Amino acid sequence: MDHAGPDAAASPTSSMTTPTAPASPGTWIILPTYDEKENVEGASTAILGVVPDATLLIVDDNSPDGTGAIADQLAARDPRIRVRHRARKMGLGPAYLDGFGVALAGGATVICQIDADGSHDPAALPSLIAPIARGDADLVIGSRYTRGGRVEDWGIGRRLVSRGGSLFARTVLNLRPNDLTGGFKAWRGVTLASIPFDHVHAGGYVFMIEMTFRASRAGARIAEVPITFRDRRLGRSKMSRRIIAEALLVVLRLRWDELLARARRVVGRR
Numbered sequence: 174m175d176h177a178g179p180d181a182a183a184s185p186t187s188s189m190t191t192p193t194a195p196a197s198p199g200t201w202i203i204l205p206t207y208d209e210k211e212n213v214e215g216a217s218t219a220i221l222g223v224v225p226d227a228t229l230l231i232v233d234d235n236s237p238d239g240t241g242a243i244a245d246q247l248a249a250r251d252p253r254i255r256v257r258h259r260a261r262k263m264g265l266g267p268a269y270l271d272g273f274g275v276a277l278a279g280g281a282t283v284i285c286q287i288d289a290d291g292s293h294d295p296a297a298l299p300s301l302i303a304p305i306a307r308g309d310a311d312l313v314i315g316s317r318y319t320r321g322g323r324v325e326d327w328g329i330g331r332r333l334v335s336r337g338g339s340l341f342a343r344t345v346l347n348l349r350p351n352d353l354t355g356g357f358k359a360w361r362g363v364t365l366a367s368i369p370f371d372h373v374h375a376g377g378y379v380f381m382i383e384m385t386f387r388a389s390r391a392g393a394r395i396a397e398v399p400i401t402f403r404d405r406r407l408g409r410s411k412m413s414r415r416i417i418a419e420a421l422l423v424v425l426r427l428r429w430d431e432l433l434a435r436a437r438r439v440v441g442r443r
């Protein structure tokens with residue numbers, strides 16, 4: 174894949190130890206926001222402090238608290254920041270797909286996903302980007318559940334949902350990564366572009382699982398790098414029972430559809 178070429182050339186292998194990422198003009202960071210007025214500026218500053226030549230795309234679902242207007246002010250001050258405004262809250266999955274589409278159309282070669290609430294430390298971005306720039310992986314998961322990864326501050330309920338959801342999806346979908354529910358990831362642009370977005374079922378957070386599943390089945394090389402996840406200090410989580418129920422159903426449906434397609438192929442061959 175010649176996509177690894179320019180990135181690899183621009184990235185000395187010593188980049189792992191430097192505080193900022195290697196020169197990465199093709200890198201886009203997608204930051205979805207819904208009611209993050211206390212967080213959006215701090216997150217943007219922290220991200221661009223670590224990857225100064227990346228493009229930061231904030232995807233806001235018309236947050237009632239005015240996050241979108243704050244994002245516009247940030248973009249007016251800094252040409253590296255762009256804002257995608259969506260008409261209303263349509264869920265995290267569609268917000269990400271929208272952002273991915275904009276990034277790919279803008280020529281992104283590496284696309285990162287990160288939460289706006291400080292749970293994902295931007296300082297880890299170089300370690301997520303490096304395996305892609307080196308040509309060793311197509312999708313890198315910032316992982317809480319691999320050796321060296323951690324979760325801080327979450328109560329037992331939230332830990333169970335996250336860890337249990339990962340285990341459930343891993344078993345049902347027969348996937349290798351340990352952290353399937355996290356939202357801190359880096360993608361090779363061409364890998365993301367090879368996934369047909371209009372087939373993606375996910376409205377809510379099951380999007381994280383579904384995209385890793387689709388990438389894996391498409392033959393992507395997936396790596397996990399350890400991260401420390403911290404609960405948000407400001408604002409409120411948008412996680413809900415509905416989102417958890419959707420995740421269970423979508424995981425089962427993905428497997429069901431796959432088995433059905435396989436059975437049809439066997440019958441078709443007869």
Ligand SMILES: Nc1nc2c(ncn2[C@@H]2O[C@H](COP(=O)(O)OP(=O)(O)O)[C@@H](O)[C@H]2O)c(=O)[nH]1
Nearest residue numbers: 205206207232234264265268288289410411412
């Ligand atoms: N654009 C958009 N962003 C969302 C939506 N739901 C959640 N987010 C953002 O996605 C990120 C993760 O959400 P969060 O509530 O922190 O989930 P948690 O960390 O799993 O509790 C945050 O940056 C949210 O602002 C949505 O419907 N649309």
Ligand SMILES: [Mg+2]
Nearest residue numbers: 288290292405
């Ligand atoms: Mg969060």
